[in-house]
Amino acid sequence: xxxxxxxxxxxxxxxxxxxxxxxxxxxxxxxxxxxxxxxxxxxxxxxxxxxxxxxxxxxxxxxxxxxxxxxxxxxxxxxxxxxxxxxxxxxxxx
Numbered sequence: 001x002x003x004x005x006x007x008x009x010x011x012x013x014x015x016x017x018x019x020x021x022x023x024x025x026x027x028x029x030x031x032x033x034x035x036x037x038x039x040x041x042x043x044x045x046x047x048x049x050x051x052x053x054x055x056x057x058x059x060x061x062x063x064x065x066x067x068x069x070x071x072x073x074x075x076x077x078x079x080x081x082x083x084x085x086x087x088x089x090x091x092x093x094x
Contacts, residue, residue: 001070001071001072001076002070002071002072002076002077002079002080003068003069003070003071003080004068004069004070004080004081004084005038005066005067005068005069006066006067006069006084006087006088007064007065007066007067007087008061008062008063008064008065008066008067008087009063009087009088009090010063010090010091010093011063011093012063012093013060013061013062013063013065014056014057014059014061014062015057016057017091017093018086018091018093019053019056019057020053021086021091022035022048022056022083022086023048023049023051023052023053023056025048025082025083025086026048026049026052026079026083027049028079028082029071029073029075029078029079029082030073030074030075031071031072031073031074031075031076031079032047032071032072032073033047033048033069033070033071033079033080033083034046034047034048034068034069034070034071035048035056035059035061035067035068035069035083036067036068036070037059037060037061037065037066037067038065038066038067038068039061039062039064039065039066039067040059040060040065043059045068045070046059048083067087069083069084069087071083
């Protein structure tokens, strides 16, 4: 398992477009990818897949939240690094 932590920098957090982008990015990898909102002590990890769009939205991950991205599988390191890049780019929102 490979894990990295990053911060949500886009102003609106994980709203519909970033949540969709996140689910689509996860689909590119064979590894199981998880995201956890570290800023909410009651948050449970969410498995990322094309079907998790609503779970991502329901997690209420806002600007400034710290998130943990982890993956388990043959391309785990690449998967985590690519997802972290999405967060670090602010999901290309200005």
